[in-house]
Amino acid sequence: MWELFIIQPLTNLLLWIYDVLGHGPHMFGLAIILFTILIKLITWPLNASQVKGAQAMQELQNDKDWQEIQKKYAKDREKLAQEQMRIYKEKGINPFASCLPTLIQFPIIIGLYQSIIRALSATPLDMLKLARTVYPFQNVANIIPLNSKFLWMDLGRPESIAIFGFALPTLAIVVALTTYIQTKLTMPATTTPGDQSAAMSGMMSIYMPLLLGWFALNFASGIAVYFIVSNLLGIVQYAATGRANWNNLLPGGNKKAPAKK
Amino acid sequence: MKMKRTTLVMLFLLGVLLLSACSGNSRTIVNTWPGLAADDARAYLSAGSHVYAVDVKNGSEVWRYPAEADNAMQFYAVPVLTADGQLLVGSEGTGHAFFSLNPETGKENWTEPFTGAKGKWVAAPLVFNERIYAPNTDGFLYTLGMDGKQAADPIELGGALWSAPVTDGQFIYVASLDHHLHIIDPANGTTGDPVDLGGAIPGSPAATEGGVYVGSFSSTVEIVGANGQHESAATTTNWIWGSPTLDGNTLFYADLSGNVYSLDIPSGSQNWGAIQPDGPIVANPLVMGDQIYFATEEGSFFALDRDGKTLWQKTTGGKIYTTPVVSGTLVLVAPYQGDFAIAAYDGEGKQAWTFTPAK
Numbered sequence: 001m002w003e004l005f006i007i008q009p010l011t012n013l014l015l016w017i018y019d020v021l022g023h024g025p026h027m028f029g030l031a032i033i034l035f036t037i038l039i040k041l042i043t044w045p046l047n048a049s050q051v052k053g054a055q056a057m058q059e060l061q062n063d064k065d066w067q068e069i070q071k072k073y074a075k076d077r078e079k080l081a082q083e084q085m086r087i088y089k090e091k092g093i094n095p096f097a098s099c100l101p102t103l104i105q106f107p108i109i110i111g112l113y114q115s116i117i118r119a120l121s122a123t124p125l126d127m128l129k130l131a132r133t134v135y136p137f138q139n140v141a142n143i144i145p146l147n148s149k150f151l152w153m154d155l156g157r158p159e160s161i162a163i164f165g166f167a168l169p170t171l172a173i174v175v176a177l178t179t180y181i182q183t184k185l186t187m188p189a190t191t192t193p194g195d196q197s198a199a200m201s202g203m204m205s206i207y208m209p210l211l212l213g214w215f216a217l218n219f220a221s222g223i224a225v226y227f228i229v230s231n232l233l234g235i236v237q238y239a240a241t242g243r244a245n246w247n248n249l250l251p252g253g254n255k256k257a258p259a260k261k
Numbered sequence: 262m263k264m265k266r267t268t269l270v271m272l273f274l275l276g277v278l279l280l281s282a283c284s285g286n287s288r289t290i291v292n293t294w295p296g297l298a299a300d301d302a303r304a305y306l307s308a309g310s311h312v313y314a315v316d317v318k319n320g321s322e323v324w325r326y327p328a329e330a331d332n333a334m335q336f337y338a339v340p341v342l343t344a345d346g347q348l349l350v351g352s353e354g355t356g357h358a359f360f361s362l363n364p365e366t367g368k369e370n371w372t373e374p375f376t377g378a379k380g381k382w383v384a385a386p387l388v389f390n391e392r393i394y395a396p397n398t399d400g401f402l403y404t405l406g407m408d409g410k411q412a413a414d415p416i417e418l419g420g421a422l423w424s425a426p427v428t429d430g431q432f433i434y435v436a437s438l439d440h441h442l443h444i445i446d447p448a449n450g451t452t453g454d455p456v457d458l459g460g461a462i463p464g465s466p467a468a469t470e471g472g473v474y475v476g477s478f479s480s481t482v483e484i485v486g487a488n489g490q491h492e493s494a495a496t497t498t499n500w501i502w503g504s505p506t507l508d509g510n511t512l513f514y515a516d517l518s519g520n521v522y523s524l525d526i527p528s529g530s531q532n533w534g535a536i537q538p539d540g541p542i543v544a545n546p547l548v549m550g551d552q553i554y555f556a557t558e559e560g561s562f563f564a565l566d567r568d569g570k571t572l573w574q575k576t577t578g579g580k581i582y583t584t585p586v587v588s589g590t591l592v593l594v595a596p597y598q599g600d601f602a603i604a605a606y607d608g609e610g611k612q613a614w615t616f617t618p619a620k
Contacts, residue, residue: 124337124383124423124463125293125597128543128582131478131500131517141460141478141500145421145438 006111007118011133013038014119015140023143029150032116032222036229039108044237046104051241054186056093063087105230109223116222120148120156150225159221169217171224176213178231183208184248186238294543294580294597296339296350296385299588303364304603304616306595307336307350313618314367315603317588320614324367326360334358339385339425339584345407349393351382359386359395361409371409378403385425387433390447396422396435402445413450418443424465424504427473432487434473436462442475442485456489464504464545467512476501476514482524495524495531503545503584511567513553515542521555523569533569545584549592552608556581562594564610573610577601 017031040047060066066087073080088095121127127145134140148156153171160167183205216224238244295308303323304315310330314323327334333356340350347370348362358374359382380399387394392412393405398421404413420439427434433445441455442462460478467474472486478500485491499518506513511532512524519540523532540559547554552564552572558580564572579599586593591605591613601615 123293124543124582127461127463128502128517128541131502132541141480142440144461144478 002111006107007114008133008135010035010108010111011115011118011130012135012138014115015134015138015143015146018119018146019138019140019143023147025147026150028119028146028148028155029153029222029225032112032150032155032225033229035112036226037233040230040233040237043104047234047237048241051186051238051243053094055243056091057095060087060091060093063091109226112226113219113223116155116220119146120220120222121145122156150221153221153225155222155225156220158218159216159224171221171228172213172216175216175224175227175231176209178228178235179209179212180205181249182231182234182238185235185244185246293337294582295595295602296337297583297586297593297595297603298340298342298348298385299586299593300342300364301589304586304588304593304605305340305342305348305350305364306603306616307338307340308595308602308618309335309337311618312336312340312348312350312362312367313602313616314364315616317591317593317605320603320605320616322616322618325618326362326367326369338382341385341388341425343388343393343407347407349386349388349395351378351384351386351395351397353381353383357381357397359403359405359409373409375403375405375409375411377411377415380421383421383423387426387428389428389433392447394426394433394435394447396424396426398422400437400439402426402435402443404450416445416450416452418452418455423463427466427468429468429471429473429487434466434468434475434485436464436466436475436477438463440477440479442466442473442491444485444487444489453489456485456491458483458485458491460500463502467505467507469507474505474507474512476503476505476516480516482512482514494526494529495522497522499541502543506546506548508548508553513546513548515546515555517541517543519557521546521565521569523553523567532567536565536569538563538571538574543582547585547587547592549587550608554585554592556583556585556594558582560596560599562606564608575604575606575610575612577604 014031014035017034018028021027021030069083073083118126118130121130148154153159159171160169212227216227295306298305304317306313311325313325316323333354334352335354336350336352338351340348342348348364351359357378358376360374361370363370378397378399380397383398384396391407395403400419401415401417403415406412418435418437420437422437424436433447435443438461440457440460442458443455444453458477458479462477472484474482474484476482480497480500481493482495482505483491484494497516498520499516501516510526512526515521519537519542521536525532538557539561540557542555542557544556551567555563560577560579560581562575566572577596577599579596581594581596583595590607593603593605595603601617603616605613607613
């Protein structure tokens with residue numbers, strides 16, 4: 001199932017883009033960038049609903065009814081859950097709307113990683129798997145093996161640049177940085193003391209850059225290219241909604257009110 | 262709050278686990294099929310952390326190299342026995358070292374292995390005129406003396422080199438994944454214009470007088486002369502991985518659709534109709550006497566006669582990608598992820614022994 005519905009389509013899509021680009025040096029990196037843009041376009045409505053859902057959830061924290069049931073049923077979790085569901089229903093909020101795009105990203109990330117490794121075929125077994133992955137209508141005999149060079153990187157290997165004898169993992173740093181910026185920008189301003197949602201977002205802004213930075217540090221640099229492009233597009237998309245909280249990038253900035261247009 | 266923090270940490274660990282688990286390209290663990298060679302006394306298997314020497318009389322382990330697993334050495338290139346009593350094998354792992362072992366003892370012959378290549382070793386070397394020609398995945402052909410010292414400047418051919426070079430007695434032919442066949446004059450190290458075969462060439466050519474037969478991902482078997490002139494000898498329904506095997510005037514080859522072919526070279530016609538055993542074929546065909554052996558990804562090992570009639574068939578419980586080899590009257594197969602690492606069969610298909618390395 002995973003092979004059929006994730007690996008094969010992603011690998012074939014990557015190969016197709018690479019072929020269309022002319023399959024020369026650096027083209028596989030460009031193929032990953034175009035692939036990422038395509039995925040972002042496809043998941044654009046989902047991301048938009050995530051933004052909307054997160055905003056609705058944030059506004060809910062300031063709702064009087066919501067705050068009231070939190071106090072009233074503080075010791076009865078079952079009843080509290082029932083009341084929360086009632087309010088969700090009344091206000092037309094889907095509490096999972098903000099999680100769905102993130103969940104969808106996970107199989108894409110894992111599938112993309114496997115597709116990159118398979119497409120680049122570092123071992124005979126990988127090459128053999130690739131031969132079986134290619135759809136019959138794709139004529140890829142002329143483009144295999146793929147050129148894994150992109151700028152200074154080998155997309156099939158973790159990236160680093162030697163500076164004064166020290167291997168600096170530049171992509172991993174950029175991945176962590178752009179993830180941090182994206183998470184911070186989407187963080188709502190704290191208006192309520194002890195706001196659980198804001199605290200959760202705060203933790204995400206620490207864990208997510210670490211997680212993705214770790215991936216970029218240890219795995220094929222092609223996946224790091226995906227992360228960076230995806231983050232940059234995410235930032236652009238969020239900024240386009242006018243809800244990006246640029247103040248969050250400053251120390252203590254999340255205490256201020258978000259800029260709204 | 263504590264619960265949410267725990268959930269995030271768990272998600273982090275799950276993500277790490279998922280990506281780690283799906284990594285098909287671990288930097289230290291080899292994940293591909295083994296290499297196999299044999300003489301009349303021993304079989305030599307390069308499989309993961311070790312090269313094993315196995316007694317062909319009974320399938321018992323004689324030695325393993327290195328004695329203790331070392332991530333700097335991972336083996337799957339086919340070992341090569343030389344006339345002067347060396348066993349040559351390259352490694353993957355962090356070291357990218359190319360070794361000469363004593364086939365009797367498993368001890369290193371050279372004062373130190375050759376570590377001048379930038380890539381891993383997938384291909385077996387060619388020994389010709391007291392020189393070792395070792396193709397590497399970094400796209401260079403390294404020329405070593407029999408003492409392991411570099412005897413000439415490496416020749417940059419381009420693309421990853423996965424298959425052993427062959428010689429027609431005068432020129433050396435090296436196939437590359439970058440679709441080209443390179444023809445080298447070992448007398449002066451010069452290379453002619455590379456011959457574009459239209460697809461990756463993961464298998465070795467088969468040498469004939471004044472040229473080679475070679476299959477590629479272009480689904481064509483080409484005959485290429487020493488001057489680089491080439492023409493199609495036959496076509497297949499899918500990509501060709503393994504080397505063709507030349508036996509007199511007959512050329513045996515197979516493709517990834519699992520078709521096996523027997524080409525009568527003088528007439529250019531096929532000796533038999535469509536034969537498609539049970540799965541993709543990567544391993545080279547092997548001819549022993551009047552029997553032709555094919556091994557499939559399904560783990561089946563077939564003996565055919567010259568008319569294409571199946572004489573016997575064995576299943577190994579794994580996938581066979583490694584080319585079978587002959588040792589005396591036995592034929593040896595090394596399945597990947599099989600019930601055993603090597604199995605030995607006689608000409609009638611009777612299993613003589615199996616070998617599974619002790620932990």
